[in-house]
Amino acid sequence: MTKWGVVATGKIADIVTSDMALVPDAEVVAVSSRSTPKAEEFARKHGIPRFYGDYHDMLADPDVEVVYVATPHSSHYIVARNALLAGKAVLCEKPITVTLKDAERLVELARKQKVFLMEAMWTRFNPLVKRVRELVAEGAVGSIRSVHADFGGPSAHDPAHWLWDPAAGGGSLLDLGVYPVSFTHMLLGAPESIAAHGTLIDGVDAEAALLLRYQNGSFAQLSSSLVGYYSKAATVVGTAGRIEIPPLFYRPTEFTVVRPDRPDEKHSLEIQGHGYHYQIAEVVKRVQAGQTESPDMPLDETLAVMRTLDEALDQLGVSYR
Template sequence: MTDILRWGVVATGGIAGAVTSDLLLVPGIEVHAVSSRALAKAEQFAGRFGIPRAYGDYHELLADPDIDVVYVATPHSQHHEVASAALRAGKNVLCEKAFTLTVAQAEELVGLAESRGLFLMEAMWTRFIPLVRKLRALLADEAIGEIRLVRADFGVRAPYEPAHRLWNPALGGGALLDLGVYPVSFAHMVLGVPSELHVHGSRAATGVDAEAALLLGYPDGAQALLSTSLLAETRITAEVVGTTGRIEVASPFYAPTAMTLHRNGAEPETFRHELWGNGYTYQAREVVEQIAAGEVESPEMAWADSVNVMRTLCAALGRMGVAHPASQTSSGP
């Protein structure tokens, strides 16, 4: 491996384009190849971003000996299939969230990466946004005392199209895996793994979750109140409340540019930080730095975190009666 990490992008949808444009901004990264089930789409994507190689099958991309890192941007239903194949091919992996469809799949990916000494990370870019790192530093310094409550929401009004990935169970659709993963991961980041879970919501005609509210409980009585929806727009904000103050994270809390600290008896203090590119640059730089250091996981988005978030998501989906196919037989993106 050279000092430049050569990346291969699997899939050509909206998130793939947004992340690829940011990859091109990060020193130490060369976007070397892209794949799609339709070669014409891969070629169009490659032309758009100046990518040297385009493939009509992700297996061809994985067989490319010049690729060091694979970015998996497929629908959720194919994350495990593509990421596991990439790891078996000896590639480091950045995989979109939600990480997989099941806890077992998440654990299998971790086991593959560990056994092969390869870097693997869920693309929860929020963890690396500067103001979110600032939030963690403030909490570590007990700026608001003991944390008692986390509140976060992420809801949009999405047109109901049964075949669309958001509503299609075969593609891992539903509010929780697409949007709810953000508030759930945020709560895990702040409070850790919950000891209790209460869920309320509704399902769409296709069987996926259309909306959900989660109450996460912790042994000391702390709690997280989380909501997600494909039926209605929410504020998309987050708040952490402690015994001596609170921190409000402005919308969109998953990539904030403003955050306000309210200490009891003091004037509010607002922190601001504009994003570099679309904001995916920070997680890309994390991948570069961790691989350069010889690490196989990021301490800020550790393997255990991804597995535990999947455990909460899957438990919530199970209690709502939502079942996604655990695997797909398609040839991939």
């Protein structure tokens, strides 16, 4: 049994903790929040035996083996760093940090400490996404020429909300755009060049459009938005066909392989819970095996994605430094 501690009690922590119950070898034994009453309420809801009003106290709990970091973006680095220094394995919500420099520091520390670290890019562990990756590698739709993906939806403008606050790591790219960027990296690798266009509100990117270009001439058109009503779909276009992933591409329950002169090939999946349990099971598997990284979301890949996001944000004029 792998014993977990959860840092933060917001919406994503609530959902992911619920899905942890679907993994037989995962047990949440502690939760922390800046508010002790909130921690207590969260613990009661999820049947967690211990709660703390300071995450440092939770890191001192000898029963906690793995820490799930679900704090706002801007505090991912410091919380994950302290957990690694305490010798705890870490699953950190995406984006792993708000800058490439901080991500590099975190990865360097994890490797130095020889402690497991993984970015919580849950999409990578969805069985259908894994199947898409396999089909592309097998050449099922030929050589990939382009990837198209978007993730966006209108969010009420509120300068007090972290999404619109640069100090909290707000903006569309880090919260939503990381999904299409990571999806593209999974299939095509790091781009040769990046061109970004967007709109800033209150110092964060309210919307962003990225064109990633590759040495062989292939490209990706990706977008994220806090103001536009996007489809949240993805298409992978090859020389011999295409793969269509309907909404929600980052949590797919189906996709279709479309090729000329052949019947469409449909794939489907029934997901238990919200779909986060696949990544929880991955962490449990790797930690129990004494491994420090996941081959499906390796740390070098996390850094490559952060490098793309960092460059795009720099072009847009967004700074979290």
